[in-house]
Amino acid sequence: MHPTEVPVLDLAAIRAAFNTHAASLSPDDRALAHRTFDRLQPPNWTLEWYLPWWLGHALELPARVAEAIVLSNVLGLVAIRLEDDLLDGEVTDADRASARRISASLLQRAVAIYGPMFDQASPFWSYLDRTMFEWRLAAEQRDPAADGRWWLARRGAPLKVGARAICLLADRDRDWPAVDRCLDHALASLALYDDLCDWDADLEAGRWNAFVASLVSLAQAPETRRRNRSAVLVALMVDDAASRGFGRVQADALKAAVLARAIGSPPLAEHLAESAARAADQGAAVQAHYRAAAHRANELLVGATSRA
Amino acid sequence: MDVDQVPGEEPYGFMERELIFKLLASHALVDAEYFEWLRKDPESAAAELHIRLTDEDLDYLRNVVEWDRIASVAPSIRESLNLKMVTHSW
Numbered sequence: 001m002h003p004t005e006v007p008v009l010d011l012a013a014i015r016a017a018f019n020t021h022a023a024s025l026s027p028d029d030r031a032l033a034h035r036t037f038d039r040l041q042p043p044n045w046t047l048e049w050y051l052p053w054w055l056g057h058a059l060e061l062p063a064r065v066a067e068a069i070v071l072s073n074v075l076g077l078v079a080i081r082l083e084d085d086l087l088d089g090e091v092t093d094a095d096r097a098s099a100r101r102i103s104a105s106l107l108q109r110a111v112a113i114y115g116p117m118f119d120q121a122s123p124f125w126s127y128l129d130r131t132m133f134e135w136r137l138a139a140e141q142r143d144p145a146a147d148g149r150w151w152l153a154r155r156g157a158p159l160k161v162g163a164r165a166i167c168l169l170a171d172r173d174r175d176w177p178a179v180d181r182c183l184d185h186a187l188a189s190l191a192l193y194d195d196l197c198d199w200d201a202d203l204e205a206g207r208w209n210a211f212v213a214s215l216v217s218l219a220q221a222p223e224t225r226r227r228n229r230s231a232v233l234v235a236l237m238v239d240d241a242a243s244r245g246f247g248r249v250q251a252d253a254l255k256a257a258v259l260a261r262a263i264g265s266p267p268l269a270e271h272l273a274e275s276a277a278r279a280a281d282q283g284a285a286v287q288a289h290y291r292a293a294a295h296r297a298n299e300l301l302v303g304a305t306s307r308a
Numbered sequence: 309m310d311v312d313q314v315p316g317e318e319p320y321g322f323m324e325r326e327l328i329f330k331l332l333a334s335h336a337l338v339d340a341e342y343f344e345w346l347r348k349d350p351e352s353a354a355a356e357l358h359i360r361l362t363d364e365d366l367d368y369l370r371n372v373v374e375w376d377r378i379a380s381v382a383p384s385i386r387e388s389l390n391l392k393m394v395t396h397s398w
Contacts, residue, residue: 200391226339233338233389238330289394293385297333300378 006267007063009053009070011042017071018078021109025102032095033102036078036085046271047186048077052162055179058265059170068113069162076110076158079103080135087139088207114165127164131157152195152210156187175263182259186272189252193279196245203229211245236286237294246283250276319362328359336378337385347375 022033042049052073056066082103085091091099111128118124138154160183167176195202195210202209208220215235218224235241253276260269320328332354336343346353350369354361361369 197391226341230335230339230342234331234334236389237334237338238327286391286394290389293337293389294330294334296385297337298330300381301333301336301373302329 004057006054006057009050010067011049013067014049014071014074018074021075021106025105029098029102029105032082032098033078033106036081036102037074040074040077040081045077047190048073048159050271051159051183051268052166054265054268054271055163055166055263056170058263058268059166059172059175061166061170065117065169066166068117069165072110072113073159073162075106075113076161079105079107079110080158084139089205117165117169122168124165124168128161131161131164150184150188152191153184153187155191159183159187178259178263182256182263182268185252185256185259189249189256189272189275189279192245192252193249196242196249199232200229203232214245215241233290236290237297240287242286242290243283246279246286249279250283253279319360325365328354328361328365331357331359337382338389340382340386343379343382347373 018037022030022037025033040048049070052066052069055061056063056069079102082091082099086096086099086103114124114128134154135157138151138157160180163179163183164176167173167179192210195212199209199211203212203220203225206220206222206225212220212228212232216224216228216231218228218231220228232241253272257269257272257276260272332346335357336346342353342356345356346369350366351361
């Protein structure tokens with residue numbers, strides 16, 4: 001475990017650097033870039049901002065290098081959020097061209113940060129290409145034919161690029177398998193959590209959803225939407241589906257926390273353990289809500305007559 | 309009566325009945341169309357869920373349940389099932 005306290009990440013410096021990049025965009029593009037950036041701040045996006053900082057400290061990478069990788073992550077985060085929004089149909093027609101331009105530009109800048117850090121023969125570049133390819137595949141074809149949980153983790157795969165860079169730059173490639181596994185669990189947990197919170201909206205919008213898939217046997221198609229929605233709600237009410245769903249989120253976050261501790265990053269481990277605890281609390285609250293609804297429904301049908 | 313049923317024996321016990329009615333009630337409360345189906349034709353609506361109700365329970369659903377009263381509160385329960393109602397403060 002690294003003996004020293006993790007210094008405070010200079011968030012203002014990262015935001016200023018983002019503003020510098022955004023300033024080179026056209027005025028219309030700049031406004032959308034800032035709106036998107038404003039949505040992606042800590043604490044909701046803590047892992048995306050802090051992972052390189054925490055991991056860099058654990059692996060004894062100079063702080064200025066870790067800070068550059070944080071900036072790359074943040075630029076990439078905005079680019080990828082816009083691409084995800086485009087895929088999900090959440091960008092207005094008026095903003096679609098702008099979103100595509102911003103995403104391409106910021107992604108290019110995110111990658112350019114690594115240019116001076118790695119020579120052309122470095123394994124980093126092939127890792128970057130493979131990871132981005134896997135992310136695009138997972139984003140565009142959300143229905144996993146196999147290895148469901150790892151497929152889900154690939155939705156957040158770009159986050160692993162900075163972590164891979166840190167292991168290589170710190171000459172700590174031996175730590176990569178543990179870091180890789182830790183992030184797979186963390187990203188699977190995040191993806192499952194998203195699908196739990198968004199299942200109804202995803203069903204409505206015709207987007208494949210992992211939580212729905214875990215509860216229904218029918219395909220997620222427009223003609224089965226109503227039946228699938230009923231099946232999920234009934235499972236939430238009578239079959240403890242929320243407890244089980246949030247339980248899976250919690251379990252993956254806890255596995256990631258254990259690995260983060262083994263890697264020697266207490267703040268990363270603590271963040272993941274807190275996420276796990278929050279998932280458990282939220283699961284209990286959601287389940288209690290649906291149990292109460294089931295109880296009320298049951299009372300209406302049978303309770304008043306005391307017929308047994 | 310179920311062909312596999314032993315004469316004189318109920319096809320399901322108290323606990324199973326509890327579960328069956330909880331399932332029927334939940335389906336009826338989440339899905340307005342199922343609610344109407346259960347109200348009008350409880351036998352086939354239950355069969356949709358692979359449930360074969362006893363004659364006594366069918367009679368109960370046809371003649372005892374106060375469907376109008378349930379129908380008046382069903383929309384508010386249905387609305388409360390929106391997950392956003394629980395997660396809005398997260």
